[in-house]
Amino acid sequence: MPDFEDRIQVWRRGLLASGVLMEWQADELEDHLRTALAAAMTEEQSALRAWRLALERTGEFELITAEFKKEQPMNPMSRLLGIALVITVLGLLLGHGPGGLGLFLHLTSLICFLALVFGGLVASFGLKRVGQAFRASMLGSTPLEIDEVSRFVEVFRTGQRLAWTSGVLLAIIGLLQMMANLSDPGMIGRGIATATLSLFYGALLAEFGFAYARQWLENRSCFSAVKSGD
Amino acid sequence: MVWGSQSPILAAMTSKKLVAASSEPLVLSILSQGESYGYAIIQRVRRVSKDTLQWTDGMLYPILHRLERNGLIVATWGESETGRRRRYYRITSKGKQALSEQKREWSSVHATLLQVWGSPHA
Numbered sequence: 246m247p248d249f250e251d252r253i254q255v256w257r258r259g260l261l262a263s264g265v266l267m268e269w270q271a272d273e274l275e276d277h278l279r280t281a282l283a284a285a286m287t288e289e290q291s292a293l294r295a296w297r298l299a300l301e302r303t304g305e306f307e308l309i310t311a312e313f314k315k316e317q318p319m320n321p322m323s324r325l326l327g328i329a330l331v332i333t334v335l336g337l338l339l340g341h342g343p344g345g346l347g348l349f350l351h352l353t354s355l356i357c358f359l360a361l362v363f364g365g366l367v368a369s370f371g372l373k374r375v376g377q378a379f380r381a382s383m384l385g386s387t388p389l390e391i392d393e394v395s396r397f398v399e400v401f402r403t404g405q406r407l408a409w410t411s412g413v414l415l416a417i418i419g420l421l422q423m424m425a426n427l428s429d430p431g432m433i434g435r436g437i438a439t440a441t442l443s444l445f446y447g448a449l450l451a452e453f454g455f456a457y458a459r460q461w462l463e464n465r466s467c468f469s470a471v472k473s474g475d
Numbered sequence: 476m477v478w479g480s481q482s483p484i485l486a487a488m489t490s491k492k493l494v495a496a497s498s499e500p501l502v503l504s505i506l507s508q509g510e511s512y513g514y515a516i517i518q519r520v521r522r523v524s525k526d527t528l529q530w531t532d533g534m535l536y537p538i539l540h541r542l543e544r545n546g547l548i549v550a551t552w553g554e555s556e557t558g559r560r561r562r563y564y565r566i567t568s569k570g571k572q573a574l575s576e577q578k579r580e581w582s583s584v585h586a587t588l589l590q591v592w593g594s595p596h597a
Binding site for chain 1: 492512513514531532533534536537540541555557559560561562
């Protein structure tokens with residue numbers, strides 16, 4: 246049997262480099278690769294083809310580490326740290342400059358925007374499922390079955406789309422209303438600002454709300470070790 | 476990639492979700508027949524399913540480790556035929572209980588489907 250020791254060690258180092266797998270897990274997978282290689286040697290005439298077959302069956306290290314990562318619950322502290330960082334930077338950016346945070350708060354637009362997004366969500370999935378999706382995303386870290394994750398991920402995917410759409414829709418409505426009243430030049434600037442704010446709310450909720458919630462949920466998916474598509 | 480060359484059409488027909496859902500009872504069922512290790516479990520699934528269930532071998536381990544964390548199986552280090560360290564898995568009484576429950580659920584689904592498919596209105 247040709248010496249595959251170097252290749253096996255490179256593969257093993259790849260497994261460990263991610264920091265996801267522990268030594269004993271790499272030992273176990275290495276044993277698997279060696280057994281698969283020995284079996285492949287009896288099936289294939291070329292040693293190189295046997296190696297490729299064994300590697301293909303066992304899985305490239307990137308694929309395996311990705312699967313192991315999914316099994317590791319996210320550290321709640323790292324999530325909080327990330328959220329705090331995003332909120333701080335956004336707060337600093339928005340608070341800096343004339344008008345401060347108040348510049349970005351237009352109560353009527355915000356209420357209309359939230360009503361459109363959450364109304365759309367409830368209309369699509371029902372209040373119960375929307376509530377369950379939010380609870381599953383925000384609370385708990387134990388792995389969820391793939392079916393459950395798919396059901397809830399759909400809620401956030403739709404939420405993300407609705408947030409963008411509602412933002413654009415409100416902006417268009419605001420601009421149209423402003424254009425209908427061009428006789429008052431003082432209203433033009435305010436109208437444009439209000440319309441732009443709706444877009445801002447849409448971007449914020451879609452990419453810093455629903456996208457995060459969806460990802461947190463996907464992190465809890467406990468099984469994707471299947472190769473076939475459906 | 477499909478294991479071996481058999482039944483590619485059947486393999487394509489076995490949906491990802493169905494294979495995912497059956498992974499846990501499959502592993503528990505194999506271990507209920509005796510102690511085993513990752514590679515042997517994969518080979519067993521491959522033979523029994525006639526290649527219709529497609530897993531990348533290395534991805535079985537996160538499932539095994541989860542079952543172990545949940546107390547459904549236990550693992551011990553032993554030695555392979557070549558003298559290398561190998562991890563052997565064994566089902567626990569909690570695992571046997573879980574398997575009985577899963578068998579009941581799957582049998583119920585299976586029986587219902589057979590009933591519907593067997594009926595003249597199906």
